[in-house]
Amino acid sequence: MSLDPRIEAIRKEYGLDKDDFWQIPQNKQWVAKHAALEVVATKANVVFASPTIIEADTANGIAVLSVSGTMGNRSDWATGEASPKNCKNGYPWAMAEKRAKDRLVLKLVGIHGLVYSEDESEDFKEHRHDQSAPKSSAQLKRNGEWEKIMAGLESDLVDVQSMAGLDHLRKQYLDQAERDGWTQAWRAALVDRLEGCEADIRRNNLWEEMTNITTLGGLQSFWEENLPSIKAIGSKAVADFTKKKDEMKNAFLARQSNLAAG
Numbered sequence: 001m002s003l004d005p006r007i008e009a010i011r012k013e014y015g016l017d018k019d020d021f022w023q024i025p026q027n028k029q030w031v032a033k034h035a036a037l038e039v040v041a042t043k044a045n046v047v048f049a050s051p052t053i054i055e056a057d058t059a060n061g062i063a064v065l066s067v068s069g070t071m072g073n074r075s076d077w078a079t080g081e082a083s084p085k086n087c088k089n090g091y092p093w094a095m096a097e098k099r100a101k102d103r104l105v106l107k108l109v110g111i112h113g114l115v116y117s118e119d120e121s122e123d124f125k126e127h128r129h130d131q132s133a134p135k136s137s138a139q140l141k142r143n144g145e146w147e148k149i150m151a152g153l154e155s156d157l158v159d160v161q162s163m164a165g166l167d168h169l170r171k172q173y174l175d176q177a178e179r180d181g182w183t184q185a186w187r188a189a190l191v192d193r194l195e196g197c198e199a200d201i202r203r204n205n206l207w208e209e210m211t212n213i214t215t216l217g218g219l220q221s222f223w224e225e226n227l228p229s230i231k232a233i234g235s236k237a238v239a240d241f242t243k244k245k246d247e248m249k250n251a252f253l254a255r256q257s258n259l260a261a262g
Contacts, residue, residue, distance in 0.1 A: 004030060010109055014040045019178075021115065030115045035171040037102045037117055046071045046105055051097065053228040054079065063092040063232065067100040071108040078103035089188065091195035093232040095119060146186065153190070157197055166201060170194050203233050210244065216252040219245065 003011060003021055007030060011018065020036035023029065040046075048069040055064035061084045068077035080100025082092035089095065102117035153173065160166050173194070177187050206226055213219045223245055230241050 004114065006111055007115060010040070010111055014043045014109075016040070031118050031120075032102075032106075032115050033174075034098055034102060034117055034119050035167070035174060037105045038167055038171075040109060041101070041105045044071050044105075044109060046108060048101060048104070050225075051100065051228075053232070055081075056228070056231055058092070058232065058234055060084070061087065061090075061092045063096040065093075065096050065100055067097070067104055069101075069104050069108065074108055076104060076107045078107060089192050089195060091192070091199060094195045094198050149186075150193075153193065160197065161201070161204075163198070163201060166194065166198055199233055202229070203237055206230060206233075207241070207244075210241065211248075213248070216249065216256070219248055219252065 002008075003018065007021060010016075011021065016036050016039065020033045022031055024031065041048075046069050048067055051065040051067045053065050055062060057063075062082070064079065064081040066077055066079045068075065078100050080096040080098065080103065082095040082099070087095045098119045099117065102119060103112060106112035106115055106117070156169055160169055173190055174187075176182075177190060182190075206229065210219070210222055210226075213222055230237055
């Protein structure tokens with residue numbers, strides 16, 4: 001099926017594959033892979049601002065945020081939301097961020113409304129998977145294939161320390177899933193594991209940034225700026241970061257007191 005000319009122009013401009021897009025037969029809606037939109041964002045030099053948290057209810061799986069960004073002299077913003085009604089995995093904040101950024105990229109390149117990201121709806125992904133003929137679970141499990149895949153993934157994740165590295169690995173494994181016809185359950189398990197790793201990377205980056213702070217003022221600024229992001233990771237992260245922040249604050253105050261005492 002030929003792409004809409006406006007989509008084809010964007011595809012060529014940013015070097016995307018034709019199978020990065022597909023059309024839902026029932027309503028003729030065009031859908032794009034999330035990984036493809038990340039490629040567009042990188043090649044188009046899209047600069048994302050820090051997200052603004054609109055609603056945070058991690059315990060109930062609800063996350064709503066907005067993201068603004070620029071591409072050259074163009075600027076725009078978009079919202080992203082996730083809740084149990086529209087997100088089946090256990091990482092609502094990661095999904096809300098994906099949706100907001102994907103919408104923003106589509107706006108900046110001028111095809112929002114014509115194309116939607118696959119992460120807008122679980123139904124979009126299901127339609128994509130329906131277009132291929134997946135192998136049966138029995139075929140895929142033969143000779144311990146799934147165990148080998150997950151062992152390989154865990155081995156690869158050991159070396160992933162950045163979001164860029166994770167994005168590369170995500171595309172690699174999602175391409176393999178498409179190529180080998182993984183079942184829906186296997187795809188979901190893969191996405192859940194990758195999004196769990198994404199949350200870990202965000203937590204580790206924030207932890208490293210905080211523990212390298214050398215002044216009380218710097219600690220206070222970090223806390224004010226990053227508390228929403230810490231809350232988005234979960235209640236355990238909030239408790240851990242709060243404890244460490246208090247320890248660092250007490251150490252800074254003790255140092256100031258000692259210096260004042262001469």
